Amino acid sequence: MSTSPAVPPSSALDLEGVTRTFGKLRALDGTTLSIPKRSIFGLVGPNGAGKTTLFSVIAGFLQPDAGRIEILDGLAPGDSRLLGRMSILPQDALFDRNMTIVDQLMLLRRLEGASRRNARLEVAEALTRVGLGDYLERGVSVLSHGMSKRLGIVQAFLGDPELIFLDEPTSGLDPRNAKRVREVIRELSVHATVVVSSHNLFELQDLCDHVAILDRGVVKAQGSMSEITRGARRLEIELERTLVGEERAAIEALAGVRVAEDLGGGRYIFPLEAIENEQGNRTVRAILGELLRREITPRSFREGSSLEEIFLQLTDDTSE
Amino acid sequence: MQSRRIRLVSLYSIPAILRNGSGITYVFITFVLGITITEPLLVFYESGILPIDEVLSKLEIAISVLLAAVSLEGTFPDLVDLGGKGELTGAAEWATYLLHQRPALLSAVFVLEMLCIPLFVATGAFNQLSGDLQFGAIRYQLLRVSRTELFLGRFFGMAAFSILLISTLLLAVVLYMGLRLDLYEWGELLAWGSRGILLFAVMSIPYVALCTMISANVRSPFGSLILTSAVISGVPLVSLSAMTAWAPLGKILYLLPWGFQHRLFHPDPQQALLAVAGCFAYTAIYLVLGCLLFRRRDL
Amino acid sequence: MATSDRPSGLTALAVINFILSFMQLLSMGSLLLARYVRAPHAVGNSHIPEGQAAQLAALAEVPTLTIVILCSLLGISGVLLFVTAFGFLHRKRRFGKHATTLYVINDLTYVACLIAMMPEAHIRGLGISLIRTVFYPIFVGTLVHTVFRRDLVR
Numbered sequence: 066m067s068t069s070p071a072v073p074p075s076s077a078l079d080l081e082g083v084t085r086t087f088g089k090l091r092a093l094d095g096t097t098l099s100i101p102k103r104s105i106f107g108l109v110g111p112n113g114a115g116k117t118t119l120f121s122v123i124a125g126f127l128q129p130d131a132g133r134i135e136i137l138d139g140l141a142p143g144d145s146r147l148l149g150r151m152s153i154l155p156q157d158a159l160f161d162r163n164m165t166i167v168d169q170l171m172l173l174r175r176l177e178g179a180s181r182r183n184a185r186l187e188v189a190e191a192l193t194r195v196g197l198g199d200y201l202e203r204g205v206s207v208l209s210h211g212m213s214k215r216l217g218i219v220q221a222f223l224g225d226p227e228l229i230f231l232d233e234p235t236s237g238l239d240p241r242n243a244k245r246v247r248e249v250i251r252e253l254s255v256h257a258t259v260v261v262s263s264h265n266l267f268e269l270q271d272l273c274d275h276v277a278i279l280d281r282g283v284v285k286a287q288g289s290m291s292e293i294t295r296g297a298r299r300l301e302i303e304l305e306r307t308l309v310g311e312e313r314a315a316i317e318a319l320a321g322v323r324v325a326e327d328l329g330g331g332r333y334i335f336p337l338e339a340i341e342n343e344q345g346n347r348t349v350r351a352i353l354g355e356l357l358r359r360e361i362t363p364r365s366f367r368e369g370s371s372l373e374e375i376f377l378q379l380t381d382d383t384s385e
Numbered sequence: 386m387q388s389r390r391i392r393l394v395s396l397y398s399i400p401a402i403l404r405n406g407s408g409i410t411y412v413f414i415t416f417v418l419g420i421t422i423t424e425p426l427l428v429f430y431e432s433g434i435l436p437i438d439e440v441l442s443k444l445e446i447a448i449s450v451l452l453a454a455v456s457l458e459g460t461f462p463d464l465v466d467l468g469g470k471g472e473l474t475g476a477a478e479w480a481t482y483l484l485h486q487r488p489a490l491l492s493a494v495f496v497l498e499m500l501c502i503p504l505f506v507a508t509g510a511f512n513q514l515s516g517d518l519q520f521g522a523i524r525y526q527l528l529r530v531s532r533t534e535l536f537l538g539r540f541f542g543m544a545a546f547s548i549l550l551i552s553t554l555l556l557a558v559v560l561y562m563g564l565r566l567d568l569y570e571w572g573e574l575l576a577w578g579s580r581g582i583l584l585f586a587v588m589s590i591p592y593v594a595l596c597t598m599i600s601a602n603v604r605s606p607f608g609s610l611i612l613t614s615a616v617i618s619g620v621p622l623v624s625l626s627a628m629t630a631w632a633p634l635g636k637i638l639y640l641l642p643w644g645f646q647h648r649l650f651h652p653d654p655q656q657a658l659l660a661v662a663g664c665f666a667y668t669a670i671y672l673v674l675g676c677l678l679f680r681r682r683d684l
Numbered sequence: 685m686a687t688s689d690r691p692s693g694l695t696a697l698a699v700i701n702f703i704l705s706f707m708q709l710l711s712m713g714s715l716l717l718a719r720y721v722r723a724p725h726a727v728g729n730s731h732i733p734e735g736q737a738a739q740l741a742a743l744a745e746v747p748t749l750t751i752v753i754l755c756s757l758l759g760i761s762g763v764l765l766f767v768t769a770f771g772f773l774h775r776k777r778r779f780g781k782h783a784t785t786l787y788v789i790n791d792l793t794y795v796a797c798l799i800a801m802m803p804e805a806h807i808r809g810l811g812i813s814l815i816r817t818v819f820y821p822i823f824v825g826t827l828v829h830t831v832f833r834r835d836l837v838r
Contacts, residue, residue: 126524126684145386145531152528158521163404163691165834169525172397176390176529202834204689220525403831406692412823413700420816431808433738557815565808 076135077102077228077258078123083132084282085118092118093129094282100275105254107273107290108262111380115282116262117156120230124153137227149177149224154217156232160205166192167201170220177224191219195249211242218246222253229254231261235268247272266373270294278379285379293375300349302366304331304356316355321348331364390530394538395545398513402546405516407606411509412550415502419554422501423494430490430566437568441484444493449473449480451496454625455647457635461625482652487577488569494558495581495650502585503592503643506547507617508610510596513539514679515609518601523684532680540597540672547593548586555582584649584661591642591667592617598675602682617641642667694772694832697824701769704820708762712755719743719751742803750801757794761787768824771836780836781828788825792818 078100085093092115100106110116121127123134125142140147160169167188174184192198195215200208208216214234221229234250235243247268250259263269269276270290277287286293307330308316316335317324321344323336337348356363402408426444429435435443450468453476454461467473483492514536517523526535559578563571596613603609620641628635638644648660723744764787771779795818799807807814828836 124528126527128683148531149529153524155521155524158524160525161401161522163693164401172393173525173529175393204691206689400831403827404691404693406696409693409696416819417816420812424812428811431811557819561812561815
């Protein structure tokens with residue numbers, strides 16, 4: 066693995082051709098990825114896609130077989146200059162069951178250079194912020210799953226690191242706790258680049274501004290959320306009633322519109338030949354104009370597709 | 386590498402050892418068994434069952450056989466035979482030094498403890514990193530401290546704890562002898578006792594380093610316990626039994642400080658210094674090897 | 685959600701205390717046995733080694749009050765160890781921390797009384813095990829008031 070200082074300043078992390086195998090299994094297969102600074106970056110992929118392996122390789126827990134990784138101004142994983150600048154919420158890691166929560170978090174802050182007094186103050190404040198203020202002197206065994214996730218997130222954001230990896234921060238949480246965790250991530254991620262992996266695509270679409278889709282260790286797509294979700298060039302529309310044949314044919318005859326897909330209940334998908342720029346806007350205006358002229362009221366419409374649809378298109382359904 | 390981070394890791398690891406069941410067991414085993422094994426040595430004299438001269442003459446044979454055995458001078462049955470006939474000249478001189486020129490019962494305690502303390506260390510120092518590896522707790526620390534710093538921090542914490550524990554045990558024995566037995570002057574007892582405590586501290590360090598190496602590279606505390614105990618107790622057993630088949634196989638003993646640690650109490654100061662240097666060299670070897678493996682391994 | 689965040693060190697101490705509490709009660713029984721059953725028959729018994737016979741002879745001279753005091757202290761230690769074991773498991777301030785303090789005081793008092801009140805021949809027979817007797821209360825007392833001070837709070 067080589068390290069080159071020539072990293073674009075806009076990237077918090079660059080990976081090129083990163084490969085990691087476990088026996089015959091190729092968990093990362095030439096993974097290439099670039100994560101912009103100050104973004105909330107979503108990493109999605111089916112089970113076994115290599116998300117956790119990718120996080121572990123970047124964090125230096127696992128050694129890559131090949132490839133180039135440059136973190137925060139061209140540093141390689143394990144470089145001592147990264148200590149304290151990067152943090153992670155690992156997926157399956159448990160805190161020490163025998164030590165109190167405050168002692169464990171204080172050690173982490175003190176390793177980053179904080180004094181004992183400041184470390185305690187910061188830890189107490191951070192835990193209070195996520196509703197764990199009463200658990201300072203307790204062990205982790207008394208925490209529920211949701212509380213443990215919040216504790217893990219607090220440790221990841223402790224000391225304001227520049228780059229934070231959260232591996233499935235809401236997995237196994239009920240909707241209320243998941244929402245709370247998302248709020249915590251949003252609140253704490255103002256000054257940092259945050260990389261979140263999750264199976265919950267609606268959550269990522271809501272939370273992230275950039276996304277990459279990983280399948281069998283290969284990045285299938287990456288970019289800003291709007292780029293990825295608009296990439297399918299379609300208009301999903303819900304009408305007050307279903308279209309009769311002639312109405313539907315009239316819309317399909319408009320310039321830039323292809324054959325519509327009827328989802329039932331007055332919902333249609335119109336694939337568009339172009340949705341970018343002015344031509345795309347003209348096509349959308351023409352469809353809406355045609356509907357209004359025929360006195361058909363659109364209840365809702367959405368450009369592009371959901372992350373879930375893109376995900377299903379790009380990933381192989383035979384993935385484990 | 387920052388000494389501050391190493392210090393923090395080691396300072397944190399000491400209460401962590403005590404809050405862990407294995408740490409409590411380590412203290413309990415070391416102290417209770419450490420005291421118990423000295424009991425038979427003292428009880429004959431204290432209870433008036435045997436006069437001190439008779440105790441010493443029996444000890445002299447036993448210690449000279451033991452010293453000859455760990456010096457690989459022959460197989461154990463042969464040495465027992467030779468010892469009974471008084472033909473173990475080198476080892477006998479050494480035993481005479483320990484029993485006649487130094488407080489005899491304290492020397493005998495030292496010889497016994499020398500055989501047991503490595504085993505106590507194996508049962509106490511096995512879980513320096515393996516538990517954290519198994520449950521992943523180490524991952525929270527790894528982006529704040531380098532692997533080398535973590536490895537060394539845990540080693541220094543456990544070494545400090547072990548030295549404190551072993552020193553307390555030996556100090557208790559020395560004080561007991563001074564207060565209860567009217568055999569030795571306080572001056573000679575304290576001089577020999579403090580030298581012994583220092584030498585035991587030196588002797589325990591390579592074993593702690595060996596345990597650090599093993600626990601940093603075995604992902605299960607139980608596996609680490611089995612391995613540390615098997616290695617530390619197995620090496621002398623294998624070596625001494627293998628040399629009955631072919632004498633050079635006895636050199637296996639030198640894989641661990643078993644081969645030379647008894648020389649820490651050698652009458653020749655040069656030999657004792659060489660043994661001290663050996664302990665530090667073995668510590669360095671285990672640490673470097675363990676650290677290299679730990680730095681390369683997947684966590 | 686797990687119900688207990690008791691450190692495993694505290695569990696280990698509780699197990700040790702349970703075992704030691706029974707051993708204290710056994711010690712009490714063996715002291716009574718030695719004083720009132722074995723010692724009176726030791727004088728002139730040629731089957732008992734000389735050193736041991738001297739110890740038993742000395743023990744036969746010990747006043748009943750001394751035996752009562754020592755047995756009471758041993759019994760109290762045994763009970764306190766049992767209580768502290770329960771206190772450690774349930775992380776109780778009163779039964780864990782305070783009972784340990786009482787145990788430490790009681791056990792050290794026992795050792796002091798033993799040395800002050802029992803004949804020298806008997807003390808010599810106990811030998812270095814006295815150190816073990818002194819060590820444990822100091823060890824457990826220190827731990828409860830330092831390492832585990834924030835765990836025994838209920």
